[in-house]
Amino acid sequence: MCTCSGTTRGKIYDLVMQGKDFEAISQWTGVNTGCSGCEWDISEFVKALQQQMPNK
Known part of the structure; x- marks a missing residue:
């Protein structure tokens, strides 16, 4: 994705399943720190996954 x-x-999916949000994923992987062209796609993907997760 980046x-x-x-x-x-797959890496972003795994991190979301571990409870990471977009900001944490960016810090952890470096996404959105280069050209920033992936920001919208990744943030929307993260939001969609978070909405599918059961509340803890």
């Missing part, structure tokens, strides 16, 4: 950092959709 060409600049080489971060895949």
